[in-house]
Amino acid sequence: MQATHGLEENMIAMAGRMALVRPIPEPGIIEHRPSALRLVKAKEHLFHEGDPRQCVFEVVSGALALYTLLPDGRRQIARFALPGEFVCVGWERSEPHSAEATVDTFVKCLPALLARRIAKDAPASLDWIGAQMAEEARAMQDLARLVALGGALERVAGFIGRLSRKIGAASPCSFALPMTRADIGDHLGLTLETVSREFSRLRRLRVIEIERVTQVVILDPARLRRMGGDLLN
Amino acid sequence: MQATHGLEENMIAMAGRMALVRPIPEPGIIEHRPSALRLVKAKEHLFHEGDPRQCVFEVVSGALALYTLLPDGRRQIARFALPGEFVCVGWERSEPHSAEATVDTFVKCLPALLARRIAKDAPASLDWIGAQMAEEARAMQDLARLVALGGALERVAGFIGRLSRKIGAASPCSFALPMTRADIGDHLGLTLETVSREFSRLRRLRVIEIERVTQVVILDPARLRRMGGDLLN
DNA sequence: CGAATAGTTGACGGACTTCAAATCTTGTGG
DNA sequence: CCACAAGATTTGAAGTCCGTCAACTATTCG
Numbered sequence: 001m002q003a004t005h006g007l008e009e010n011m012i013a014m015a016g017r018m019a020l021v022r023p024i025p026e027p028g029i030i031e032h033r034p035s036a037l038r039l040v041k042a043k044e045h046l047f048h049e050g051d052p053r054q055c056v057f058e059v060v061s062g063a064l065a066l067y068t069l070l071p072d073g074r075r076q077i078a079r080f081a082l083p084g085e086f087v088c089v090g091w092e093r094s095e096p097h098s099a100e101a102t103v104d105t106f107v108k109c110l111p112a113l114l115a116r117r118i119a120k121d122a123p124a125s126l127d128w129i130g131a132q133m134a135e136e137a138r139a140m141q142d143l144a145r146l147v148a149l150g151g152a153l154e155r156v157a158g159f160i161g162r163l164s165r166k167i168g169a170a171s172p173c174s175f176a177l178p179m180t181r182a183d184i185g186d187h188l189g190l191t192l193e194t195v196s197r198e199f200s201r202l203r204r205l206r207v208i209e210i211e212r213v214t215q216v217v218i219l220d221p222a223r224l225r226r227m228g229g230d231l232l233n
Numbered sequence: 234m235q236a237t238h239g240l241e242e243n244m245i246a247m248a249g250r251m252a253l254v255r256p257i258p259e260p261g262i263i264e265h266r267p268s269a270l271r272l273v274k275a276k277e278h279l280f281h282e283g284d285p286r287q288c289v290f291e292v293v294s295g296a297l298a299l300y301t302l303l304p305d306g307r308r309q310i311a312r313f314a315l316p317g318e319f320v321c322v323g324w325e326r327s328e329p330h331s332a333e334a335t336v337d338t339f340v341k342c343l344p345a346l347l348a349r350r351i352a353k354d355a356p357a358s359l360d361w362i363g364a365q366m367a368e369e370a371r372a373m374q375d376l377a378r379l380v381a382l383g384g385a386l387e388r389v390a391g392f393i394g395r396l397s398r399k400i401g402a403a404s405p406c407s408f409a410l411p412m413t414r415a416d417i418g419d420h421l422g423l424t425l426e427t428v429s430r431e432f433s434r435l436r437r438l439r440v441i442e443i444e445r446v447t448q449v450v451i452l453d454p455a456r457l458r459r460m461g462g463d464l465l466n
Numbered sequence: 467c468g469a470a471t472a473g474t475t476g477a478c479g480g481a482c483t484t485c486a487a488a489t490c491t492t493g494t495g496g
Numbered sequence: 497c498c499a500c501a502a503g504a505t506t507t508g509a510a511g512t513c514c515g516t517c518a519a520c521t522a523t524t525c526g
Contacts, residue, residue, distance in 0.1 A: 180504065181505065199505095
């Protein structure tokens with residue numbers, strides 16, 4: 001919790017810097033300018049695995065799927081980057097993942113070189129970067145635990161519960177899923193059919209409600225948490 | 234690969250510092266002295282989840298299982314720390330895992346405060362720490378991918394292949410497993426019975442040979458790699 | 467030597483995947 | 497605005513894989 005607290009403070013500080021140039025969303029592409037805002041349409045890529053790292057990104061709206069593709073065509077989505085989250089923080093020289101927008105997505109772009117300069121000037125941001133990297137490792141381990149120890153229901157329940165906490169801080173009971181069932185399956189190591197079935201099961205159990213396919217209402221947060229909860233945190 | 238290279242250089246530099254005080258293994262416990270060498274017997278703990286971080290450790294021989302325990306009693310081994318690998322690098326204030334020696338294990342201990350001082354004096358070691366943390370995140374993601382996308386055979390094959398590369402750099406074809414079947418199961422999200430069955434299967438397929446339960450000989454490295462290989466790197 | 471721990475193997479059942487078909491949603495052109 | 501097409505989702509049926517329970521064997525330590 002202490003680490004998370006410091007992280008948020010520094011995120012705010014950094015986001016402040018990033019927001020200086022162009023605070024208002026504008027459709028279209030404005031690349032290679034400090035803190036440019038860019039629209040990535042659904043299914044478009046922001047970058048590919050192996051690309052040289054050029055920018056640090058902050059997701060403003062929508063969602064990015066950070067994934068790796070296997071030789072046999074399957075893919076694993078390592079994580080979804082949601083509004084307020086950062087991508088490409090750290091000292092890697094090339095991207096370890098591909099980044100695809102799962103829905104229309106706005107991102108703020110900060111050139112990596114500028115980010116490095118900021119980091120050098122402000123030692124506090126070094127701590128922030130360290131915290132970000134530690135958080136990333138922890139998130140990856142949470143995923144490994146969820147997938148290694150949980151059944152399909154626990155994985156889906158855990159995923160929805162975590163997602164709702166991230167997205168719906170303001171409205172904890174209802175939110176829009178920013179990705180398809182197939183995306184969720186590729187994240188949790190399940191088929192899209194199994195994801196759909198577990199959604200249906202949660203609906204039958206009166207734990208969630210689904211409206212127009214993408215709108216999820218959490219009816220029983222406590223039970224949802226219990227179903228996947230042992231495996232997170 | 235570039236990152237790994239820099240990492241190794243800095244590991245050597247840091248290991249050099251750590252080795253200055255007491256270069257020769259000595260049985261028994263010598264705690265709270267710079268670079269003290271300590272023996273942790275099989276099934277003993279080096280620290281527990283939640284303990285305040287006191288030392289950075291380097292495994293000299295044996296192996297540590299870094300795990301978290303779930304409320305229901307199951308455990309997930311996030312990773313095994315093998316000879317030459319470091320544990321507790323980073324800025325966490327308390328341990329996120331418990332560390333148990335799976336076999337008799339020697340570790341070098343460097344007080345965390347001293348490690349911080351070294352890091353401040355030598356900016357290069359900051360890069361090394363960053364590389365370590367990035368490596369940890371990558372290892373966790375590899376685990377998540379292996380567990381999410383692989384069947385039992387792929388998981389075990391991938392695990393053995395990776396382990397042999399880490400342990401048996403000198404003798405790539407034969408090495409001693411430093412953990413039980415149950416430990417491997419807790420790492421890969423399988424039961425110990427399934428792990429045993431997959432070992433037997435690999436033996437029937439003439440991919441590996443097993444001598445005296447813990448000694449593994451890799452008969453067909455190429456095929457072993459192919460069996461779990463799509464899921465790693 | 468004997469007990470305790472670790473590992474192997476078999477049988478069975480349940481959980482998830484695969485294949486298939488039907489329904490719902492969304493975007494586009496007329 | 498409507499119709500249609502493409503994509504996403506839901507649901508069903510059958511098969512495979514892995515977990516559970518159980519019995520047995522091998523190894524280690526006192």
